[in-house]
Amino acid sequence: MLVDKRTYIVGAYEHPTRKAPDKSVVQLHAECAAGALADAGLTKDDVDGYLCGGDAPGMGPLGMVDFLNLRVRYCDSTDIGGSAPLQHVAHAAQAIAADKCSVALITLAGRPCSERIDYSLNAAQPDLMWETPLQQNTLDFYAMCARRHMHDYRTSSEQLAWIKVAASQHAQHNPHAMLRNTVTVEDVLSSPMVSEPLHRLDCCITSDGGGAVVVTRAEVAKNLKRPLVKVIGTGEAVQGQAAGHVELTASAARQSGAIAFADANVQPSDIRYASIYDSFTITVLIALEDLGFCEKGHGGRFVADGKLISGVGRLPINTDGGGLCNNHPAYRGGITKVIEAVRQLRGDAHSAVQVQDCALALVHGTGGRLGARHGSATLILERE
Template sequence: MSVRGKAFIAGAYEHPLRTIPNKTVQQVHAEVAAGALADAGLSFSDVDAYFCAGDAPGFGALSMAEYLGLQLTHIDNTETGGSSYLLHVQHAAEAIAAGHCHVALITLAGLPRSSGAGIGGAGRFGSAPEVPFENFFGLSIVAGYAMAARRHMYEFGTTSAQLAEIKVAAASHAQHNPNAFLQNTVTVEEVLQSKMVADPLHMLDCCVVTDGGGALVVVSPEVARKLSRHSVPVLGTGFAVKHVNNGRIDLTHTGAVVSGPRAFTEAGLSPGDIRYASIYDSFTITVLTTLEDLGFCEKGKGGEFVSGGGLQAPFGKLPFNTDGGGLCNNHPSNRGGITKVIEAVRQLRNEAHPAVQVPNCQFALAHGTGGNLATRMGSATLILGQEV
């Protein structure tokens, strides 16, 4: 069964703040939910399905349904890190296509900045079987991605300056976003001179740590037709889990190798059709590897692809993360993900900032990366359109 054209994103909302003191996580979930429902022209009483991931407190959707006051016939707590919310869009589209629900609400919220949690995952590790074999070696989140970058450099000759180009493009977009956590432009030199965190990744290769959140409302075609707001159809979805596969670690490929083609096939499109891409950017290397794996360029040629303004809106080869992305704008709950879909919706609605709006943006792609790059991860790809 294909979900192509069977569900629409009718509401999208990103919390405007990047530091939110004196609020609870559930309160921020409620604020972004209200924002997305208002954007769609719907209310809490219209919601019959709710989706959240590990950032939601307690029993996840069970706890949140009660807190929000929702009456639900369908829920989903699927937790795949930063890719969760893109996978939730796929799951919502599937549930809507199956007739299980009509109005699905997806929320993300977190307060890592105010709580002092700093950079890192919001993952539930606890008693996971890999913990005694991986967590006691001082492996920071950054170091895991740094090892992927090091291996990419070794196999393909990728350079730190090429990775820096990704941050430069994101920063050039963020200067137009009044809500972005970092709004200053940067040069390749400035990235290379920023503090080394985990060699070869510098401070400016890393995403920001922000409070905040976002929400999406996914609806059936019947509901979408009744709304005055421009609803964005889901055209293609793909997901894959990639793990260490009994020690056969391959650090230079991600699950996007599988999720991308699945999404393109469902949408009946190819990478050349995509005018705008939201690419999960926890670190610069995340973007580089993902672009290759999604087929926007040949494997190993990502460095060339991103150089010379390749990712800069509106006229680069592939304008990306026009909100400034996780590298500059927002990475709420240390995962973002939902913000990738939100900016893609803005582009398709022609509501991105005029300086970065891609002209005639007919098709957009959003990609989420969750967990640890290439070793224990969930990859989720969505292809969205202006119309079916």
């Protein structure tokens, strides 16, 4: 098995700030850490493992461990973009299983609304000499994937719009959500076209803020007073351009999802709630297909007509409003996906969106660019 079945998420905290002109990035990390530890009923002195991604300032764990005044025997700064926090949960579980640590703290934070974040790619990276002259950007890559999906499977802009509609239906109940107004399919389609066929409302928000989670071994978790959320399956994968054989309508979720489901010994039909990375509406649709919730090419029908809305559809997703409406700190939405899944499994989500008898949840993250090179990480979480 990839993870110790006795591994639990015991603390989760989402920073309420969406614009932080008066806070530094390291301060946001620290406040998220304090929030997650308080939620778990632990202190910084209990932490002996720390994990972060490229959003952490300086040399990642070196600066953050020092700033937080932690004494750790395990640290990890593996970075696959927005999916990194999910990968960190998996790596923390593996470290705990190997007795490298007992209490692992994972943080993510940033302030792109208040201060520009430079995630520019290194010119020495393979393939950039061919891509840079074309002036391609993230939005254009996802638009290209959406157009190809429409060509191959007759997916429509109306169907993609339902993903944003579902997010807005959930976000109206989240007092911290950046966009709380509900929208209709017509609203999405009438918003400005930003990169054909994607409209402005097909794109995620940009926000300051962050979040943190705490992962522990069973002996620690069962001495705390929080509901037990067990990590029962993890998977990770990377997908590139395969020497020119680019799959624009497929993602690394095919691999990471299959590994996680096998690890947990469950099927997509068993999942009661899903947190799906939603940098764009097309990101969600392709992930749902590749994770096995529907057949390839059937994603448009799967998401249409409110099927992703809690209390209405077959698979509620992103009940906090997701990256499309709630929060997308540091251009990386992975940590908030884990946090909302923990809320659902604890029964702590807003009553209007709480999934009844939510005992099994999936969390999926996408980092990098679909259509180019990206990473995927998938978690299966269970209420014990």
